Every structure is written in C-alpha cells, then in structure tokens.
Amino acid sequence: MDFYSWPPIAxxxxxxxxxxxxLSDAVEPIAGTAAGLVAVVVLTLLVRVVLIPVGVSQVRAEYHRRRIAPRLAELQRRHAGDRETLAQKTMELYREEQVSPFAGMLPLLAQIPVVTLLYAVFTHPTIAGHANALLGEHAFGAPLGTSFVGLTGASAGVWPAMLVYLGVLALIAIVTTVSRRVLTLPQPEGSTAPTGMLRALSFxxxxxxxxxxxVPLAAAVYILTSTTWTVAERWTLRRLLDPARRTGGSARPTTSH
Incomplete structure (x- = not known):
C-alpha cells in the first residue's frame, strides 16, 4: 500500500x-516560467518565518549549554567510571538549569515533514485522485520533479537541466561552508569533547x-533556501541574544556546585 494514499496523508x-x-499562480505574472521554483522559495520563507521562535530557543539553548559546560565537565570527571550515574546527574543538571539537550535539533525536525511533502508533491503523478500539474513545471529548462541522480541516468534532455542542478548543489555547498566558518562557536571553557571528533562532526x-x-529539484531548492536562512538567522540571533553583548562584557561561567 502506498503510504501517501492513506486518506489523512493524501x-x-x-x-x-x-x-x-x-503560490505558483500568484507569482507567475512576475516569475514567468520559473513560477514553480519561486513558489518553492516563497513557501520556504513562510515556513522559516513560522519557525523563528524555534530558532530563538535554539540560540538561547546554545548559550545555556556553554554556561553549564564547566559543570558538565566536572560531572564527567567525577563519574567517569559510572555511566549510569553520569547520565542521571547530567539530566538532573539539564532539568535544574532548564536546558534542553535536544533544542538544537528542533528546526531540523520541524522541517522534515515539509521536505517530505515537497518530495511527494513533485514525484507523484497523481495526488488525491487528480493529475499532478506541478510535474510539468520547469525552471530554466530543469524539471522541478527530477533529481540530479535522475538526470544522470537520462539519455536525452539533460542539458541545460544538469547545469541548473549543479548550480543548486554548488550553492548548497557554498552556504554550508559559510555556515561552518561563521556559525561554529569556540569551545567553552571546561569542554572535554575531543578536538578530532568536533572537527569530524563539523563536516x-x-x-x-x-x-x-x-531529491527533486524543488526539494533541493527548499534545502538551499532554508540553509541560507539558517545562516542569516543564526548570525543575527547570536548577536541579539549574546549574554556578553547584553551585559556589556564577558559572561561569567557558572562555577561548580
């Protein structure tokens, strides 16, 4: 049974x-043949605007985790041989300081349903019993319902679609590189995470x-737009919510109890 044919999902x-x-019909007078692509960009921006409060909580959680890092390091030293006690004490510290260890995952988790829906919208020939007209949408000669991998297996009509897709993938890589350089915070005092592991995770x-x-080009454009938004949003929020900036000096770390 097709998951997407289940009545609630359909x-x-x-x-x-x-x-x-x-959205595509609304922007068509301005965007012309790229209306479908512009509609995806507009949809992405609408989703990210709704998720701004989640972004704020994520940045605040970053600073909270840095603040309690010395206490976490002390717990790791004190209970290094007892994993069960360490896990219990760590969760107690998170609860005491009202810090969620999972706050950084919220924006990603919140967007997974959107990417999944976009994937389905641009891959299913029929939706809820009617023909999917969006599969005929193109942007600069590239079909929004075709993936880069799908294009590599096509025998004809690959260009200029391949250039469009390569451009989108290159832009995602560039934005990702910028995010690594701009958004990576220095390790807080007392952190015990291995440098090699942190470097590996940064990739x-x-x-x-x-x-x-x-994924289809439409979903790739969503990823590109959302990633770009993340860089701009996080850079802005970190400067607005930075405790050191708000207090006019360096935020003092919490001492061990």
Whole structure:
C-alpha cells in the first residue's frame, strides 16, 4: 500500500499541492516560467518565518549549554567510571538549569515533514485522485520533479537541466561552508569533547549536499533556501541574544556546585 494514499496523508498532500499551486499562480505574472521554483522559495520563507521562535530557543539553548559546560565537565570527571550515574546527574543538571539537550535539533525536525511533502508533491503523478500539474513545471529548462541522480541516468534532455542542478548543489555547498566558518562557536571553557571528533562532526552538514542530489529539484531548492536562512538567522540571533553583548562584557561561567 502506498503510504501517501492513506486518506489523512493524501489530504495533507493535496493541501500541500494546493498551496504550492496557488503560490505558483500568484507569482507567475512576475516569475514567468520559473513560477514553480519561486513558489518553492516563497513557501520556504513562510515556513522559516513560522519557525523563528524555534530558532530563538535554539540560540538561547546554545548559550545555556556553554554556561553549564564547566559543570558538565566536572560531572564527567567525577563519574567517569559510572555511566549510569553520569547520565542521571547530567539530566538532573539539564532539568535544574532548564536546558534542553535536544533544542538544537528542533528546526531540523520541524522541517522534515515539509521536505517530505515537497518530495511527494513533485514525484507523484497523481495526488488525491487528480493529475499532478506541478510535474510539468520547469525552471530554466530543469524539471522541478527530477533529481540530479535522475538526470544522470537520462539519455536525452539533460542539458541545460544538469547545469541548473549543479548550480543548486554548488550553492548548497557554498552556504554550508559559510555556515561552518561563521556559525561554529569556540569551545567553552571546561569542554572535554575531543578536538578530532568536533572537527569530524563539523563536516556533517555537507551530507546535505549528497541528500539534495537524490531529491527533486524543488526539494533541493527548499534545502538551499532554508540553509541560507539558517545562516542569516543564526548570525543575527547570536548577536541579539549574546549574554556578553547584553551585559556589556564577558559572561561569567557558572562555577561548580
């Protein structure tokens, strides 16, 4: 059974289809043949505006985790041989300081349903029993419903679609590189995370480029727009919410109890 044919999911998919179609029709007088692509960009911006409060909580959580880093390091030293006690004490510290260890995942988790819906909208020939007109949408000669991997297997009509997709993937890689350089915070005093591990983890965002190569162009454009928004939003919020900037000096770390 097709997951997307289940009535509640089919209704949700049809609603997403209607929204993208309405946005495309609205911008067509200005965007012309790229109306579908512009509609995806507008949809992305609408989603990210709704998620601004989540971004604020994420940045605040970053500073809270840095503030309690020395106490976490002390717990790790004190209970290094007892993983169960360490886990218990760590969660107690998070609860005491009202810090969520999962706050950084919220924006990503909140957007997974949107990317999933976009993937389905631009890959299913029929939606809720009617033909999917969005599959005929193109942007600069590239079909919005085709992936980069799909293009590599095509025998004809690859260009200029391949150039468009390569451009989108290159832009995602560039934005990801900028995010690594601009958004990576220095390790707080007392941090015990291995430098090699942190360096390896810093390359994880590039997995997004690989993922974008397997999804339809519309979903890849969503990823590009959302990633760009993340860099701008995080850079702005960190300066607005930085405790050191608000107090006019360096925020003092919390001492161990």
């Amino acid at each position: 209704a949700l998919l049809d609603g997403a289809y209607g929204l993208v179609t309405a 994880l965002p590039y997995v997004t480029v690989v993922f974008a190569a397997f």
